[in-house]
Amino acid sequence: MGARRGRTDAVLDRESPVPLYYQLAQNMETAIRQGRLSSGSHLENEIELARQLRVSRPTVRRAIALLANRGLVIRRHGIGTLVVPVRVRRPVRLSSLYDDLQEAGQTPSTRLLAREIVPAPAEVAGSLQLSRGTRVLHFERLRLATDQPIALMRNFVPLSLEEVVTEEGLKSAGLYQLLRQNGIHLRLASQTIGARSAQRREARLLKVPAGGPLLTMRRISYDDAGQPVEYGSHVYPAERYSFEMSVVADSRT
Amino acid sequence: MGARRGRTDAVLDRESPVPLYYQLAQNMETAIRQGRLSSGSHLENEIELARQLRVSRPTVRRAIALLANRGLVIRRHGIGTLVVPVRVRRPVRLSSLYDDLQEAGQTPSTRLLAREIVPAPAEVAGSLQLSRGTRVLHFERLRLATDQPIALMRNFVPLSLEEVVTEEGLKSAGLYQLLRQNGIHLRLASQTIGARSAQRREARLLKVPAGGPLLTMRRISYDDAGQPVEYGSHVYPAERYSFEMSVVADSRT
């Protein structure tokens, strides 16, 4: 194995419920992010990797496909698989701001500003596939990271989730975590990112000038039965928050 | 085959250079978008689909995985594959605004405002992995859709691309198309979406009030050798443009 070729130092636990391909992908991702697989280098070829790791080549391929889809490697036909610079960030996947911040090592805290049952506004009703005016649970939170407000979040969920989305829960965890803990599996979301000027209340809460620019994000999330379970409308101070993401070309995977 | 089960009516061209799994995925996607596979319905099961289409089950699985990753279906273990509502939009993939608009049926037109060789500003140089002050090609365009300005776009590319990114080309096509036509394959990008207030010139060009909110997008694109080939900084009038996307949960695919 040439010095130019990275080695994965992978340890695959064959007793684990986590699939081999996923373990391998995670191991490789960690190696890339920690610089053990340095950017600009090529992975060992698939056949050799499969031999070394004592897994089948499709298993290796599947792990690498995961990495490619996350923008961590670029595969070229006939050439090999290139590790790319990791300034390229996170793939676009459905996650919550709470989870994101935790992952980024920023301690998120939450102020619950409101939690009430309301008739669904038209757009919320439409999005949650409810009749106009159906009662839904509405809650509003101010999220802070390192004691700076970074998001004002308004959410609506069907009333059936009232006992899942408790006041206590909302204070200590993110919404998606609460849902997950109660067996609700989010699988998909429709998302719109935009911008607008801050209204007075928002400006005050987010500590931006009135009329200053806000980044906005609206999201409708669906569970694994395809049912909409959340309508969210979040605003962020533009000076302190932006969406960073890696984007991959349509690679047929 | 129950009435509840969708049928794909797929026609697979085995002589085509397009892989079977990709053809199948495209056929299914078309059927979904045209309502022939109606949302809320389940696809026929994998084994049966494979039998009907005379392909292997992994080929079917791979096509379905593509759809799942695009947010068009949700797969549930033991249950089947659910077609989801197609209000859920486009997957996040590396593409250009020009291509997007064309795809959306909006006739894009372009006004080239500037094209010049300049020393790279620090951020551009850093992003394109060039020495500070290296000369690069800078160009600025105003993009209109249905005669409304919807983007002001500033881009920088390495000087080696000077003869690819011509004045004529920029007027009639998008940048990514020009690159593609010259054998440059973009594979990955790092992207930041934010917001800010419009400066006076921008406001005039985009027909928004000075100080009004703009949606911003900065992007660094990389080719298939992992080399950065484009730095782009685009601004959009918030009232007329937003990013719509579908987002999928981390599904291990």
Next chain:
DNA sequence: AGAAACCAGTTGTCATGACAACCTGACATC
């Protein structure tokens, strides 16, 4: 009636095997 066990149906994982397509570098030819 409620809980546990069972079963059929479906997706998920993994392996083996074969061949095609692409790419690069070396070599031959003009």
Next chain:
DNA sequence: GATGTCAGGTTGTCATGACAACTGGTTTCT
């Protein structure tokens, strides 16, 4: 030097086969 050919190396596609894991419905037991 430029162009063409070819072999070796690598990724890409596809098939066959086997088994595991999950789900919901049905049956059995308490």
